[in-house]
Amino acid sequence: MQLLYNNRLLQETELRMPLTNRAFQYNDGFFETIIIRQGRLSFWEDHVQRMQEAAVSLQLSLPPYLTSPAFPEKLLDLAKQQQAMEHGRLKLKFWRSGAGIYTPETNEADWLATVKQTTPVPILPLQVGLCRQVRTQYSSLSHFKGPNAPLYVVASIEKDTRNMNDMLLLDLQNRVAEFISSNVFWIRDNKVYTPALETGCVNGVLRRNIMRWCRQNDIVVAEVLADVDHLYHADGVISANVTGIKRIASIEEISLPTQHPLIEKLYKGLFE
Known part of the structure; x- marks a missing residue:
């Protein structure tokens, strides 16, 4: 599976995380799940707004390109690689960079994007x-x-x-x-x-x-x-x-x- 790590396209087997990773050590971050339907990121603007709200609450500095028109296109390119354009689940995970104990070394954020092909959920009561x-x-x-x-x-x-x-x-x-x-x-x-x-x-x-x-x-x-x-x-x-x-x-x-x-x-x- 291919993924995006800090805006770089990698194979899943190439991903390496240090033991000091703050998502692993302290759950110091957040995630956003976005559904892809018929080649579109559903409710993208609302997802961006919630990610910005989460970053404010956690005092995280998100990368500026998050709000650029090129960023959702890059995410859709990843979905194409995974054959998930018709119906897919995109997960964006953000966490604080660096090491430290509870007091962080930086407020800059690392991030990871993964996409999986899915099917619409059943609508049974x-x-x-x-x-x-x-x-x-x-x-x-x-x-x-x-x-x-x-x-x-x-x-x-x-x-x-x-x-x-x-x-x-x-x-x-x-x-x-x-x-x-x-x-x-x-x-x-x-x-x-x-x-x-x-x-x-x-x-x-x-x-x-x-x-x-x-x-x-x-x-x-x-x-x-x-x-x-x-x-x-x-x-x-x-x-x-x-x-x-x-x-x-x-x-x-x-x-x-x-x-x-x-x-x-x-x-x-x-x-x-």
């Missing part, structure tokens, strides 16, 4: 459980991907142990936060709701686009602090990330409605 092992917690680092990864690893282990499709995570105050790798939305009386970032949920790229689409189409959308009972009484619940929108069929074996005109409109408005 999901059976979801309430996560019992871990809780989300708001911080200046909770809105992007990477620093809190062990939280989602433990939740995923619970998911497999309990034979669920996904887990609904709550915050420390028992308020709905998110799913393992996606945001949660629910519909009630033709209004759309999603947890506030105060719950510690990731500020997902599709989350931003759903909220933007609702406002553009005069649909009320609100960020709220709500317990799980709000989902049990909703007209529809969905999970949403850059791979797509999925209906939630049940939470803790309590059945939920899976058909609602707004869900269809959301999907068509954002993916068709």
Whole structure:
């Protein structure tokens, strides 16, 4: 497999990382997952914005060419090498350069890009459980991907142990936060709701686009602090990330409605 490491094209076998690598030693970085559909980087501008927000929170200096028109073209060239232009998963990983202990030697960033060919995710309704092992917690680092990864690893282990499709995570105050790798939305009386970032949920790229689409189409959308009972009484619940929108069929074996005109409109408005 070919990859990009600090803007250099390498074979996977050529990649060498020192033991002082701060991503390995301290998880001192973040990552971004971008879906390639029909030769395009989906929601690229929103991904760039979130990467810049993550860099500010971590006090990382990203390479200036990240925002140049040539950079996404280089990423697509990598996707062509991997035959992933029709449908692929691009992962961009950024971490602080240099060594050091907790105090870093520099704020400059190293980065790595990999692409894998994928297929569209199934859209079957999901059976979801309430996560019992871990809780989300708001911080200046909770809105992007990477620093809190062990939280989602433990939740995923619970998911497999309990034979669920996904887990609904709550915050420390028992308020709905998110799913393992996606945001949660629910519909009630033709209004759309999603947890506030105060719950510690990731500020997902599709989350931003759903909220933007609702406002553009005069649909009320609100960020709220709500317990799980709000989902049990909703007209529809969905999970949403850059791979797509999925209906939630049940939470803790309590059945939920899976058909609602707004869900269809959301999907068509954002993916068709």
